[in-house]
Amino acid sequence: GENVEQHPSTLSVQEGDSAVIKCTYSDSASNYFPWYKQELGKGPQLIIDIRSNVGEKKDQRIAVTLNKTAKHFSLHITETQPEDSAVYFCAAVNAGKSTFGDGTTLTVKP
């Protein structure tokens, strides 16, 4: 089955700096790659996604890149703010089933 590895497990940045989280996947049949943000005590919520026929997507301060050949995708957050502090999960989706990375705890220091 699919295996998703996510790095780093924790990330601490100063407010205004950029943050990058990277994921690799194993199953070339996966065709949808969402990123979720989970705040304390809440369920994960989609922040951005990318499909396998697209290499890059941007939405204001967040962007995602996908390299299908290397089977890796990354989340980029620019101009980080304290409210970006949360746990971020990547996922690889195949046939309606999502396999999640283990999560990255991002801390943005004011």
Next chain:
Amino acid sequence: NAGVTQTPKFRVLKTGQSMTLLCAQDMNHEYMYWYRQDPGMGLRLIHYSVGEGTTAKGEVPDGYNVSRLKKQNFLLGLESAAPSQTSVYFCASSHGFRTGGAGTEAFFGQGTRLTVV
């Protein structure tokens, strides 16, 4: 605009007791999922359903059963709870596929924190 609703939000069980977690969605989604979340281990799929009356095993199905008698509801049962089932449980739903086979976003409930003592 409820989305995905889980009940209960918290529960403490004694070893060997049984319970059912209820998940309800109002988005007419075909697919529904149950995950457990443990520290440092992300979200692991327990069981899922691709439509009313169907269920399938996920990554960690042992000790759990599910039912999808109605499209909007997905029940997760623990027949004989064990301390290893202490976790936070999340239900999610999605459309499953877009035209052309591409995956779709999953919507999550708020979670159920279960402690087995």
